[in-house]
Amino acid sequence: xxxxxxxxxxPDALLAHWQGHRxxxxxxxxxxxxxxxxxxxIGGMRSFxxxxxxxxxxxxxxxxxxxxxxxxxxxxxxxxPKQEVLRLWDETTAKLEALWPQIPPERFLETLTAFGQYxxxxxxxxxxxxDNEIHHRGQGYVYLRALEITPPPFYDRS
Amino acid sequence: xxxxxxxxxxPDALLAHWQGHRxxxxxxxxxxxxxxxxxxxIGGMRSFxxxxxxxxxxxxxxxxxxxxxxxxxxxxxxxxPKQEVLRLWDETTAKLEALWPQIPPERFLETLTAFGQYxxxxxxxxxxxxDNEIHHRGQGYVYLRALEITPPPFYDRS
Numbered sequence: 087x088x089x090x091x092x093x094x095x096x097p098d099a100l101l102a103h104w105q106g107h108r109x110x111x112x113x114x115x116x117x118x119x120x121x122x123x124x125x126x127x128i129g130g131m132r133s134f135x136x137x138x139x140x141x142x143x144x145x146x147x148x149x150x151x152x153x154x155x156x157x158x159x160x161x162x163x164x165x166x167p168k169q170e171v172l173r174l175w176d177e178t179t180a181k182l183e184a185l186w187p188q189i190p191p192e193r194f195l196e197t198l199t200a201f202g203q204y205x206x207x208x209x210x211x212x213x214x215x216x217d218n219e220i221h222h223r224g225q226g227y228v229y230l231r232a233l234e235i236t237p238p239p240f241y242d243r244s
Numbered sequence: 245x246x247x248x249x250x251x252x253x254x255p256d257a258l259l260a261h262w263q264g265h266r267x268x269x270x271x272x273x274x275x276x277x278x279x280x281x282x283x284x285x286i287g288g289m290r291s292f293x294x295x296x297x298x299x300x301x302x303x304x305x306x307x308x309x310x311x312x313x314x315x316x317x318x319x320x321x322x323x324x325p326k327q328e329v330l331r332l333w334d335e336t337t338a339k340l341e342a343l344w345p346q347i348p349p350e351r352f353l354e355t356l357t358a359f360g361q362y363x364x365x366x367x368x369x370x371x372x373x374x375d376n377e378i379h380h381r382g383q384g385y386v387y388l389r390a391l392e393i394t395p396p397p398f399y400d401r402s
Contacts (some may be wrong), residue, residue: 092251092254092255092349092350092352093250093251093252093253093254093257093352093368094251094252094253094255094257094258094352094370095251095252095352095353095365095367095371096250096251096252096254096353097250097252099252099367099368100252103368103371104334125354126388127290128251128286128389128390129386129388129389129390129391129392131385131386131389146250149357151331155296191250192250192252194250194252194253195254196250201401207253207257209257210257210261211253213253213261213390214399216372217265217378218398219376220375220379221378221381221382221385222382223379223382224378224379224380224381224382224385224386225382225383225385225386226290226335227379227382227383228286228287228289228316228386228387229329229386230284230287231287231289232286232287233287233290234287240376240379
């Protein structure tokens with residue numbers, strides 16, 4: 087651990103970056119018709135609703151584990167109304183804001199084992215969660231285009 | 245600029261993270277049949293070959309601009325054989341390794357205007373390039389599945 091390590095990005099700026107991505111993903115969820123969210127698929131892949139629930143189930147448990155060392159991964163990905171997915175999404179947004187400052191700053195550069203099986207620097211574990219969201223959201227863009235729905239612009243994180 | 249700013253991640257670790265993503269994207273390009281790379285599409289979106297060329301054209305120009313303040317964005321995205329895309333990809337990999345250490349470390353937290361129009365902290369500008377790659381690669385996963393080709397696993401960055 088090098089306390090004088092140079093920052094590519096600070097923890098606060100990374101959370102702001104993540105929440106920007108999460109605002110965009112929320113717009114993708116909202117752009118799906120309710121009847122397609124957990125049913126539409128291409129090439130045998132999962133529905134966007136299932137992917138959204140995977141994303142909901144990763145973020146807060148990762149941050150909570152980073153704080154407490156207790157790793158608890160909910161697995162509920164059943165179909166539910168879009169408004170319920172969005173409600174869980176907004177709950178996650180608020181929890182991330184509240185929990186993030188509780189991560190000791192030096193911990194981001196430390197190596198942890200998340201969920202009993204993923205051993206890596208905490209920054210890589212957190213980037214994995216964000217990257218997984220971007221990855222699956224890219225899949226959601228194709229689903230929307232295939233449904234002839236114009237998706238929200240990728241560059242807008244407001 | 246706060247020289248004592250805490251690091252979420254260091255510049256070296258971020259480059260390693262980026263190159264891991266780039267190894268995966270290279271495998272996606274290679275997984276496409278040559279005859280589908282610049283032709284296959286869903287919902288009127290661009291082919292994966294065009295997206296791969298966009299990605300090739302963003303990384304090195306961003307890093308070069310961050311070093312020199314000179315912003316030059318090539319726009320060549322024409323169809324070409326897969327082996328030529330992979331050759332350009334590998335050229336980019338080597339250039340990024342060589343150029344990255346030339347970015348003064350404090351610059352990542354500074355605000356720049358890239359390509360005469362994108363004003364943001366350099367870390368956000370660079371994350372945009374990486375996120376754009378993940379986003380379009382997610383699109384490539386759907387294309388491969390629709391072509392009944394099993395894509396390489398998302399978690400493997402070796």
